[in-house]
Amino acid sequence: MARIFCIANQKGGVGKTTTTVNLAAGLSRIGQRVLVVDLDPQGNATMGSGVDKRSLKATVYDVLIGGAGVREARVTSEKAGYDVLGANRELAGAEIELVNLEQRDRRLKLALADAIGDYDFVLIDCPPSLSLLTLNGLNCAHGVIVPMQCEYFALEGLSDLVNTIKQVHANLNRDLQLIGLLRVMFDPRITLQQQVSEQLKAHFGDKVFNSMIPRNVRLAEAPSYGLPGVVFDPASRGAQAFVEFAQEMVERVKTL
Ligand code: ADP
Ligand code: MG
Numbered sequence: 001m002a003r004i005f006c007i008a009n010q011k012g013g014v015g016k017t018t019t020t021v022n023l024a025a026g027l028s029r030i031g032q033r034v035l036v037v038d039l040d041p042q043g044n045a046t047m048g049s050g051v052d053k054r055s056l057k058a059t060v061y062d063v064l065i066g067g068a069g070v071r072e073a074r075v076t077s078e079k080a081g082y083d084v085l086g087a088n089r090e091l092a093g094a095e096i097e098l099v100n101l102e103q104r105d106r107r108l109k110l111a112l113a114d115a116i117g118d119y120d121f122v123l124i125d126c127p128p129s130l131s132l133l134t135l136n137g138l139n140c141a142h143g144v145i146v147p148m149q150c151e152y153f154a155l156e157g158l159s160d161l162v163n164t165i166k167q168v169h170a171n172l173n174r175d176l177q178l179i180g181l182l183r184v185m186f187d188p189r190i191t192l193q194q195q196v197s198e199q200l201k202a203h204f205g206d207k208v209f210n211s212m213i214p215r216n217v218r219l220a221e222a223p224s225y226g227l228p229g230v231v232f233d234p235a236s237r238g239a240q241a242f243v244e245f246a247q248e249m250v251e252r253v254k255t256l
Helices: 016-029 060-064 089-099 107-112 132-140 154-171 191-207 217-225 237-254
Strands: 003-007 034-038 075-077 082-085 121-125 143-148 177-186 208-214
Touching: 003 016, 003 132, 016 034, 016 082, 016 121, 016 143, 016 177, 016 217, 016 237, 060 089, 060 107, 089 132, 107 132, 132 154, 143 154, 154 177, 154 191, 177 191, 177 237, 191 208, 208 237, 217 237
Parallel strands: 003 121, 003 143, 034 082, 034 121, 143 177, 177 208
Antiparallel strands: 075 082
8 A cells, every 4th residue: 555745845946846756756766656646736746757737638636626536537657657646727726616625625535545556655746835735635645755955944934834744643634744854955065054954953853864865957957858857867966866765765664
């Protein structure tokens, strides 16, 4: 049965989507069966997995609102090496449409139940907000992976997210836990980044993943080729860091 993880951080541009598609590709490389669920109306995880969001017959929107099954709506990305439940702009409307539906915060969980036997990992790329869409992700997950840049305000935003995880754990999903903080776009030459990294470790201990993802231009270039960096340039430092992270995740889930 698949382990389900949300990649979440309410800030935009912190590396959620890059983490989702590259962790997925890294896991696939080491033999894991993976489904990526794109919960962001921007559809970046969809496109970054080599799936054209404009040509999809069904998306996560149809699953959440229209009662479509995950097995009908998912597509396989041969290039990326995993399956994708895609998203496009239509998903932006779901936020409002969900409000009037039954089980509005559990609809993804109910829909995923059918398909999770097909996978070892389900990775959910969350939008940059603590919205009803994100709540649908958090409600079906075993854990949250938080990508973060080691910058001055990083810790401040983190407490909101940690509180949300605690509340969801207490009220809606007893399985949910913070799995770990992933330092991304890391540049060890920058003293401030080292300091924030040390603060993170002091605060969160072993919740900080050992792997860290360097700032690497190949990771930033890959989406324009419709590929995760791990597939686009496997020899790059960024790709290697994500394969290492995938290995760390495989070890980490054994302890859950
Ligand atoms: P989010 O999904 O949180 O909005 P993205 O994953 O889209 O963030 O990343 C934001 C931008 O930073 C993108 O242009 C992406 O290509 C770039 N980026 C992310 N991680 C790295 C990295 N490790 N090195 C270089 N660029 C990165
Ligand atoms: Mg994103």
